[in-house]
Amino acid sequence: MKILGISDLHGKLLELNNLNEEIDLIIVSGDITDFGPVELAEKILNKLTSYNVPVLALPGNCDLPETVDIIEKSGTINIHNNAIEIKGIKICGFGGSNPTPFDTPFEFQEKEIYNSLKNIISKDTTILVTHAPPYNTKVDQIQSGDNVGSKSIRKIIEEYQPKVNICAHIHEARGIDQLGNTTIINTGPAFEGKVAVIDLDGEVNCKWIKIR
Template identity: 45%
Template sequence: MKVLQISDIHSEINPRLNSYLDENKIDLLIISGDITNFGPSEFAMDYLNELKEKNIDIITIPGNCDTPEAISAIDSSETLSVHNNVVKYKNIIFFAFGGSNPTPFNTPFEFDEDTIYNKIKSLIEKKSIDIADKSFNESIDDVKEDYFKVLLTHAPPFGSGADLIPSGAHVGSTAIEKIIKENNFDINLCGHIHEACSISKINNTIIANPGNLHESHGILFELKKNKLLNIEIVDL
């Protein structure tokens, strides 16, 4: 299975993404937030549904710049919107939480660190997993070792390459960092920090941030069952 992750679209169409999807066999597209730039909601709906016309499965979460109206449009689109949920997709289990830790810009979808930690922890402790609109009635503890475990967030964890800004400061979420150190995720797919396109690690968890889609980067990885075969930053 080939998976492409993009992030931080900010209401800008990048035709190179469409060309890449036309020219390459991608099984799943993951969009890790900021589909819009404070709206408009119509962009979110139209953009996602047009991508879905390429007959590709798409999983989405909102980012901190997605307004309540934009989030409603994301939820109503033909993609699988997974914010604040645990979802099984083939051999992958997604633990998903959008938005971001507090920023200096007072954006629409921010959470304090305690809320982020408690929300994601509650996902990990859930006793059922959603398959789209169906219930997967097994304990996560019973099945998670057989699946590739993805923490899907908009905000990156603190102290990783994914949260590094040009000044050299780390601005990621301490809650997400703590969650990663306490749990055995295979990968954290994130975004938010445009300049921090990178693949790094916290303990044994891979941290992947494709940066801003305007810069035409994505994260491409390939799975065989629940095993990661390779992962790389690709130019779109």
């Protein structure tokens, strides 16, 4: 399966016409908007679904809570606090983030993140989609060098070892890291045209691309 990983659009309407890749699935890992409005989230998701590829999405910490309802109404598959199976691959997700200093609209305490994921993940989960990256990795470092990811997401990964964790949130930490058997991919800020193509056939491979 080849996945287009998109995150941190922050209100930007992406055009995928110059994407020279055969994609099986689009995964949007949050921050579709920049504090709303939900109508903009709907417009962006409708555009992505127009490419006739299944789209899975969850809100980020900068999205309004009502974005969950918009995802479900737009023809996109909601994976916030949800587990699904698509094309034989088990996927689960949790949006928003652990608490930030900025009091953004969609934040959760670590205990709630852990308990929610514990209820939906299983040992045969292939893809864990989160907005926040796991704590103390290469993909959760802000410019100061501090690690600001979620300790609960890290704990879940250590306990369940999904094949891949697709995450976002920390724009400057676009990249790949490894926790045990889990490959962690922060796909980068799509509002700058930065996205990732993730190939799950055999080993996890990631190709960094830029789109308009």
